[in-house]
């Protein structure tokens with residue numbers, strides 16, 4: 206799929222197209238959150254750099270170099286990645302697969318391309334990479350990927366051209382979900398919003414059963430806040446958090462999105478994350494309060510979510526954190 210077939214990232218695609226039809230640099234870094242599409246675009250650019258007749262839309266997909274690349278047998282392309290049980294890519298592998306390899310001329314065309322996920326290198330690994338970046342042979346091009354630019358050693362950062370990947374808008378994410386036929390189309394607007402503009406997150410969540418059932422349980426919990434007595438809420442609500450302890454931050458995000466939507470509903474806005482849950486939002490007692498009263502309560506409920514998120518990162522007591530949250534939500538949202 207050439208550049209125009211990739212949804213979003215207009216600015217980065219334009220720069221890559223210009224590089225392919227002009228004089229490409231020796232080192233680029235694709236930066237952005239996990240799931241944004243750094244590696245896919247870097248792979249496409251790598252293929253374009255090795256292609257015999259690339260244009261501003263990327264590689265031709267027809268030449269021998271493109272065929273080799275797509276069959277993963279192009280001799281002048283190397284991609285470093287974590288091996289089983291590796292926490293970081295070993296320094297020896299950086300030295301062997303890059304530093305030693307790059308001194309050998311390209312076998313096929315007139316370039317060699319190395320794709321390196323810097324998030325998987327520790328400082329030693331980055332230092333080994335720096336040696337290669339300092340004086341590369343003229344035919345070498347490095348493509349790095351990293352979540353945040355400040356993860357790069359300053360000495361590496363000053364030698365690479367940054368390509369900053371942008372979050373996608375809801376229409377673009379929905380188009381990707383449609384393309385992949387990921388999960389239930391009725392929930393696509395939710396995933397398009399909840400993913401925060403990161404297509405990989407939207408596709409993963411929309412296509413996974415565990416996330417679907419986690420969300421459903423979260424909706425049930427939100428719905429039950431008013432009906433369950435205090436003691437029962439603490440038992441069943443706590444049990445839910447306990448069973449999904451590893452996902453607490455995600456649960457808080459889900460609950461937070463409902464409270465934010467509840468605020469939007471109150472002001473008659475239509476920009477909801479949980480637009481498929483309008484009935485649930487409208488049957489909450491807080492929805493029937495005067496808008497001023499409701500606003501104050503929703504603010505406090507939302508602050509409770511933020512405070513739980515902070516407690517989580519500060520390693521506060523899990524039991525205390527969950528119980529306080531449940532009681533605050535019940536008090537503010539439901540129990541007048």
Ligand SMILES: [Zn+2]
Nearest residue numbers: 256265268271
């Ligand atoms: Zn080609």
